[in-house]
Amino acid sequence: MADMRERTRVERSSGDGREWETFVRQDPDSSLRHVGSVTAGSEGVAYEQAATLFGDAADIWLCPAEDMCRYAERPLCDRIEDAADA
Amino acid sequence: MISVSKLLCGLAAAGDGLRYDDPSGPDQITEQRQRKPVVVWNTTKGCNLYCEHCYAGAETEPATGELSTAEGKRLINELAAFGVPVVLFSGGEPLVRDDVTELVGHAADRGIRPVLSTNGTLLTRERARDLRDAGLAYAGVSVDGLPETNDAFRGEEGAFDAAVDGIEACLDAGLKTGLRYTVTERTVDDMPGVIDLLHDVGVDRFCFYHLDYGGRGAAVQDADLTPAARRRVVRRLCDLTREYHADGAEIETLLVGNYADAAFLVEYAREELGATAARRVYEYLRRNGGDPAGERVADIDYRGDVHLTQFWQGYALSNVRDRPFGRIWTDTANPLLSRLRTREDHLSGKCADCCYRDVCRGGSPLRALAVHGDPFAPDPQCYLTDAERQRDVPPADGNGVSEPAD
Ligand code: SF4
Ligand code: SF4
Numbered sequence: 001m002a003d004m005r006e007r008t009r010v011e012r013s014s015g016d017g018r019e020w021e022t023f024v025r026q027d028p029d030s031s032l033r034h035v036g037s038v039t040a041g042s043e044g045v046a047y048e049q050a051a052t053l054f055g056d057a058a059d060i061w062l063c064p065a066e067d068m069c070r071y072a073e074r075p076l077c078d079r080i081e082d083a084a085d086a
Numbered sequence: 087m088i089s090v091s092k093l094l095c096g097l098a099a100a101g102d103g104l105r106y107d108d109p110s111g112p113d114q115i116t117e118q119r120q121r122k123p124v125v126v127w128n129t130t131k132g133c134n135l136y137c138e139h140c141y142a143g144a145e146t147e148p149a150t151g152e153l154s155t156a157e158g159k160r161l162i163n164e165l166a167a168f169g170v171p172v173v174l175f176s177g178g179e180p181l182v183r184d185d186v187t188e189l190v191g192h193a194a195d196r197g198i199r200p201v202l203s204t205n206g207t208l209l210t211r212e213r214a215r216d217l218r219d220a221g222l223a224y225a226g227v228s229v230d231g232l233p234e235t236n237d238a239f240r241g242e243e244g245a246f247d248a249a250v251d252g253i254e255a256c257l258d259a260g261l262k263t264g265l266r267y268t269v270t271e272r273t274v275d276d277m278p279g280v281i282d283l284l285h286d287v288g289v290d291r292f293c294f295y296h297l298d299y300g301g302r303g304a305a306v307q308d309a310d311l312t313p314a315a316r317r318r319v320v321r322r323l324c325d326l327t328r329e330y331h332a333d334g335a336e337i338e339t340l341l342v343g344n345y346a347d348a349a350f351l352v353e354y355a356r357e358e359l360g361a362t363a364a365r366r367v368y369e370y371l372r373r374n375g376g377d378p379a380g381e382r383v384a385d386i387d388y389r390g391d392v393h394l395t396q397f398w399q400g401y402a403l404s405n406v407r408d409r410p411f412g413r414i415w416t417d418t419a420n421p422l423l424s425r426l427r428t429r430e431d432h433l434s435g436k437c438a439d440c441c442y443r444d445v446c447r448g449g450s451p452l453r454a455l456a457v458h459g460d461p462f463a464p465d466p467q468c469y470l471t472d473a474e475r476q477r478d479v480p481p482a483d484g485n486g487v488s489e490p491a492d
Pocket of ligand 2: 345349443468470
């Protein structure tokens with residue numbers, strides 16, 4: 001089926017160190033879930049940090065944030081003109 | 087945030103509603119809003135100073151990727167829609183952004199209580215008046231010691247005098263203004279002197295922060311107090327507060343960032359004021375709820391990343407550019423967020439059976455993470471004795487009969 005939804009590419013500026021998008025599979029039969037990002041200078045340190053925060057997960061995946069392409073239907077820049085303001 | 091003056095002196099804290107995790111707050115803010123976090127917004131990473139303990143790791147040049155004015159306003163709209171009661175404009179130094187007054191005004195217009203955390207050195211009289219007119223509810227100015235200590239810590243000679251000028255500018259403009267003071271080995275001895283000096287200037291609200299182990303704060307862990315020294319300084323602050331009040335000076339004193347203080351205050355009240363007072367203090371603190379990370383306090387950094395506290399910058403839940411704050415904050419599919427919110431069930435070591443876990447909740451998960459590699463391990467800053475951790479709480483009356491909490 002054709003994709004009818006419009007999305008905008010979201011840029012995420014990097015901070016001090018390197019950001020690592022973090023995904024965990026809580027149990028062997030659950031699906032992989034994005035659980036945020038950790039800041040670390042290397043993959044090894046990023047893994048250690050993720051493992052201390054999500055120690056009971058079965059699997060942990062890490063990806064450098066700058067290598068992620070993010071497409072969102074309602075990014076903040078599009079929400080600015082939203083008529084349904086608070 | 088624990089109001090020592092309120093708890094020990096029964097002062098109706100003038101800061102009611104500034105922070106809802108202040109024990110004096112809940113009467114002022116509706117039930118609905120109480121469950122929503124106070125949001126710290128690090129509007130910029132830029133700062134005109136370079137302090138050794140900066141949790142934000144601020145730099146003298148602003149970083150790229152800051153939320154723009156338009157993005158900031160939209161963010162504020164979303165925070166208001168979600169029911170956030172208070173936004174603390176912080177940094178870096180928020181006053182290096184020239185749109186801060188506009189953003190403060192926008193928050194006030196949307197029914198959010200805007201408060202400011204600043205090093206004070208850029209607060210001119212004109213700026214203070216503009217902020218007041220925009221609706222700023224409170225300015226917290228950071229000073230860390232008497233001039234010599236403060237200036238060495240802040241990396242700039244004259245920073246102390248500039249901060250005091252800033253405080254005076256705020257007070258002259260009629261802005262409610264208070265001190266923010268980080269207690270470390272280096273600043274601890276200056277504490278009574280700073281209260282004295284600033285009280286003469288006209289300040290009547292004094293907030294003392296324990297060092298958290300995030301940002302550059304992690305690098306100065308060695309300058310942190312030992313548990314015994316921490317206990318002494320908290321006791322000194324309790325004594326000082328009561329002495330000021332006995333002299334008719336109703337200063338407001340608060341402790342921030344270490345909920346072993348809550349347990350200690352119950353112990354202090356029991357010792358100095360009796361079992362009934364101790365019980366009252368305990369009930370207040372139990373309702374207050376202990377360490378607020380990931381629950382009653384949230385942080386949004388300069389580029390929109392959402393953190394569990396302002397000090398915990400090394401982990402982000404998500405980013406407000408991708409997803410509205412309310413969705414991020416209520417997404418308890420995140421296992422860390424959900425464990426933090428039920429942390430009583432996950433506390434380990436001496437916290438697991440501590441009688442004060444309802445008023446403390448294991449203290450700072452960030453310090454536990456930094457020192458023990460486990461956010462649910464005991465806070466390394468805990469200074470309670472084993473005997474105190476095994477007491478009967480709530481404290482029974484002198485005759486052993488408990489009275490209903492009032
Ligand atoms: S602690 Fe405050 S004044 Fe010091 S560098 Fe950080 S933001 Fe600037
Ligand atoms: S033992 Fe744990 S729960 Fe008890 S006061 Fe210390 S840090 Fe808090």
